Amino acid sequence: MKTETVTVLNPTGLHARPASEFVKLATKFKSTVKVKNLAGGKEVNAKSIVMLLTLALAQGTEIQISAEGADEAEAVQALAALVRSGFGEV
């Protein structure tokens, strides 16, 4: 299992389009991928858009991305990089 912690940078947080992009990317990987809101401790399936929305990840929230499977390293790295890029809004 691989994990990485990142902070949500973009102003609208992980809602709407950024959430969509995040899930689209997560779904590409074979591993199971999870996202945890480090503030509340709630963890959900990163491939589920509705579950991601319920996390209500606002700007500034610290999240932990974890993956388990054959491509777990690439999954975590790619998803963390996407979050760090601010989804083109920063």
Next chain:
Amino acid sequence: MKSRRLAGVPVSEGFAIGRIFCFVPENCTRPCGTIKKEESAHEAARYIAAEARAREELEAHIAAFAQAGTNQAEIFDAHLQLLQDPSLSEEAVRKIQEEQFSCETAVWDTYQEFIDILLETDDPVFRERAADLKDVRDRILRCCAGRPERTLSEITAPVILVAHDLAPSDTACLPRDLVMGIVTEIGGATSHTAILARTAGIPAVLGVPGALEAAENARSLIVDAADGAAIFDPDEAILARYESRLAQWLEEKDRDLQFLSRPGATADGTPIETKLNLGSVADAHSEAAKHADGVGLLRTEFLYMESNGLPDEEHQFRAYAEILEAFQDRPVTLRTLDIGGDKKLPCLALPEEENPFLGLRALRLCLEREDLFVTQLRAAYRASVRGRLQIMFPMVGSLEDFRRAKEVCRKVQAQLAGEGTPFRDDVKLGIMIEVPSIALMADAAARETDFASIGTNDLCQYVCAADRLNAGVSRYYRMTDPGLLRLIAHVAQAYAREGKPVSVCGEMASDPTLARLLIGLGIRSLSMNGASLGAVRRAVSESNLAVLEAAAAEKIH
């Protein structure tokens, strides 16, 4: 057939007269079905099949829109992502297999759980997603029943659309050239139906209870998006009146459109900037907004008057962000809270003053109540990354006022930087010129401020010593008072000398005749209400600068 007039919320401009098209999609309520344990495998298979059919429908829509080259496909992309969400499909199948619910009931309950969570928040983004979830749910349910999709693309002739509500996928398929007007029973100014109506320029009145029943018994309909009414089976007199109003509106739209789409300049080629005064987020999506050179005045008071309490930073941020995005790289000038005087706020207990216009209002109030000021500035700076923001302070009487305001801006920027919250560091800071003392010091102000906007409504009041709300002294409140005009000319020259921009955002700028006078006095930038943009651009294009300057010189002689 008796004529019936129902009232509602007008969410776009114009009028429509014509035949009715009632749109009554599947009536979706919770289906109550249970199955026997032996049937669960078969029932789960039914769900998988329905999901597959729904996916095909969505993929067909996406393909159709891709060919048409529009980005309406985004809605269907989002719906497809929801449809394929593992949490939703796994839960639906689980409900079938473990709780013996029918396919339809399992789908309903699964989606409803998430819809309920999303509706718990006030966040409009979440509520839109709830609407999307309902749309996808209804699609799957229809596919379970094997019923074909009923879409608005069935419309083949010009009609006025009447429905209880329109789902996002409905509006995406709406044939814009055939739908002359829209009336729905629910919905308001910020719904996606309203957004579509404004973007497509379709007269629409929403929130009209009983519209469907009236529509089903009527033959023709008038949509009045000026007053907010739907008139079913109008009698001859009413029909004639509206026919002429419609003709007039179409003519004005046409005429204005010719000028709206041209850049503003005098006949001899002097460029004149023409911008908008905005008083709501909805204004940012109007027809005029698409053609204006920017926003010369974003009045922010509406945010404070809309809700029962004070608008928090998030609420303000979302409003500013939406407006900045609508204007892209055209500048948006945000005026900080201008409350007090005649503009009262129920949620702020402000002490009664003898002379509210000369009292603790606008910037003075913000400097006194720094908590309010900081919240607004934080929201503004955070939103600055979404477009080209400028900030302007109202009721600045001296450069000391301006410096104090700038200091708070610096504080807010340092705060945001410390948090790692992004903002643009090139946000220009300017002042309203409405207090005579700063108008007289225009040369010094022009050196220190980045820009200014003359608030002629209040400047006239202070200069002529006449309350603009007091009918008894209306003859003394003259926008053509020579003293006022000399002062405007003085400000225009002072800013021109420093090479800094100055505009006029008071009512004078919205009047074609007075706008020409302002240009003659040296003003090269005007900010006005949307309805006047076309008329003012037209008046400007028919003017010659030398002539305007001579006429203005005579007035201040």
